[in-house]
Amino acid sequence: MTTLFGLPAHALLVHAVVVLAPLTAALEILCALWPSARRRLVWLVLALAAGVMVLAPLTASAGQWLYDQSSQHSPILEAHAERGEWAKYFALGLLIVAIAQTVQHVRESRSEAPNRVLSIVVAVLAVVVGVWATVGVVFIGDSGAQAVWGERQ
Incomplete structure (x- = not known):
């Protein structure tokens, strides 16, 4: 995919990733730390993570086309292209956490007692991946903005 509506696809797709990846990360952290939120949001978080998993490689591919x-x-x-x-990696991480939270939710809905070890592992994973994904988006976006509009003074 190279253009959408006459514009470089990267310029349009990147905005979806910039919004959805940190949103998904924040919701995963919320679901990991607040079981009531997980019960309400787990399927939405899974859908968002799947969307980010589809959009991230498309955006990178469109960016590579623009770079070429x-x-x-x-x-x-060059740093932006590398970053x-x-x-792709943080999108995969977000999807793995979302799947783990969905498994956790399904297990908890079938039995009364939550698995403490699973809850702790998923919570730690959600926080680590969520912070990593959000920081990654910031670093990628910062280098892209500098490449387009010039380096900060």
């Missing part, structure tokens, strides 16, 4: 259109690359643009590859 130029013959001259600044160091910050853009991170999105």
